[in-house]
Amino acid sequence: MAASADKRRARILEVVRELGTVRVADLATRLGMPTVTVRRDVATLADAGRLRRSHGSVTLPDAGAPGGPGGAGAHGTTTATGSDLAGRAAPDGRGRVIGMLVPTVGSYFDEIIDGARSAATAAGARLVLGISPYEARDDRGQVARTLESGVDGLLLTPNWLPGGPAEEGDWLRDLPVPSVLVERRAAPGSAAAELDAVGSDHRHGVLLALRHLAGLGHRSVLLAARHDTWTAHEVRAGYTEAVRILGLEPRPTLDLHHPGGGPLTPADPEWVADQLAVSAGEGVRAVLVHNDRDAIQLPPLLRARGLRVPEDIALISYDDVFAALTTPPLTAVAPPKRAVGAVALDLLLRRLSPSDLPAHHIALLPTLKVRASCGALPRQD
Structure with a gap:
């Protein structure tokens, strides 16, 4: 039994090391273990100083610590995966x-x-x-x-x-x-x-999405995004950076506002689906959509145009507010909102x-x- 517990805990540390920060419930799902067992193992690892627990999530103890890797610099700037x-x-x-x-x-x-x-x-x-x-x-x-x-x-x-x-x-x-x-x-x-x-x-979030799609073999990814919020602008800037870092073929961003309308006028979802179908015809079979509200409308509209998600088009949403609630459930970039x-x-x-x-x-x-x-x-x- 002790050996089994040691293996579970080693696997927990491996997953946390891979993801940076993960909620305990998501960790249990990924490992295929009962949540109560994972919570108990996480508590043991935290007591031993091998994990840090915060607000229902776990991370490695040095992630984002001031003065450590990714920690605070001379001006108090910190990049971290957790709190x-x-x-x-x-x-x-x-x-x-x-x-x-x-x-x-x-x-x-x-x-x-x-x-x-x-x-x-x-x-x-x-x-x-x-x-x-x-x-x-x-x-x-x-x-x-x-x-x-x-x-x-x-x-x-x-x-x-x-x-x-x-x-x-x-x-x-x-x-x-x-x-x-x-x-x-x-x-x-x-x-x-x-x-x-x-x-x-958010720029790191976009990089995660495009790196995942590149790992699936996509050499060009379309970004469909708003431009009326801070997050939207950061997502757009992140796309430019990620395409350069990953060596992908850049594509013009598909603006999610009505052609000829103002910046707060949402695009007609049918028009957006039409544009994605055109891009698919040009060989672009992956899209990152900011945000969930726009992304969850697309799978049925694309089906009506003979394009299935994910068989014909790989779709990732940005925000992860409602992304899990559609069919199929959408892969999503999840900013650490809480x-x-x-x-x-x-x-x-x-x-x-x-x-x-x-x-x-x-x-x-x-x-x-x-x-x-x-x-x-x-x-x-």
């Missing part, structure tokens, strides 16, 4: 009220909010939510109203796009309470660049305590959830 700060003792947030401003609820940000709320509850703090819609561009007014409620600190997701004016966040330096940017990074050299920031490394919220909340609480903690720019790495939608090799015509 380095949340892996430490939780700060005391009793009596603290934290304001959180997001551009939307009901999709991607729900999990970020949930992560922040769970971390706040664990620390004894209270989270107050506000919404500054993408279309409003009224961050300052929303922040002012949130401050009026008497919050001790702010988690902020301003309505910025990469490459925007460096001065657009200058007003943040005058806020009367500590603030942490969530899924945003201020322009280098700007006043807001000195703020703490926690977000997903971890982003939890780490941002944790960092803000630490900022509220007297310390010499340097400013942190923390980038958490997405994972790739491999499901049924991209198992085909490109068809040889």
Whole structure:
């Protein structure tokens, strides 16, 4: 029995080493073991210092640790697969009220909010939510109203796009309470660049997707993407980088907005399917779609055009909010949404305590959830 346990635990360490960060439930599924057995083995490995547990996920103990591989550099910048700060003792947030401003609820940000709320509850703090819609561009007014409620600190997701004016966040330096940017990074050299920031490394997420497709034999991958959000711009930039790194044949990005319409006008799904069919006719049999809402509409529309997923077209979605709920279940890039919220909340609480903690720019790495939608090799015509 002991030998069997040793083999299980060795396999657990092997998978965590491969994936970086993985939820215990997903680890059990991948290993084909009962969740209760995996939890028990994970607890044993964590007690021995061979794994780190945080918010239902596990990672190797040195992943993202400051000063270690991928850890914080001289300016406090950290790239990690999991929650380095949340892996430490939780700060005391009793009596603290934290304001959180997001551009939307009901999709991607729900999990970020949930992560922040769970971390706040664990620390004894209270989270107050506000919404500054993408279309409003009224961050300052929303922040002012949130401050009026008497919050001790702010988690902020301003309505910025990469490459925007460096001065657009200058007003943040005058806020009367500590603030942490969530899924945003201020322009280098700007006043807001000195703020703490926690977000997903979306460019790495795109690289994971394209590397997986390249491993299946695809030499060209189409990107179908929005362009009205921060994530969309990072996905587009990540595509350009990943194509270069992997030596793939670049393709023009398929814009997921209506031809001739504004940037917030969604494309007709039938039109998108038509464009994918044209690309398939040109030999491109793999596509990465940002985001889930657009991706899950495509399999039945492609079937109507004689193209099956994954037999004829390999499809990967970006966001992993609804990707598992379609037929076939979609392989998806999964940004660490809950971890982003939890780490941002944790960092803000630490900022509220007297310390010499340097400013942190923390980038958490997405994972790739491999499901049924991209198992085909490109068809040889």
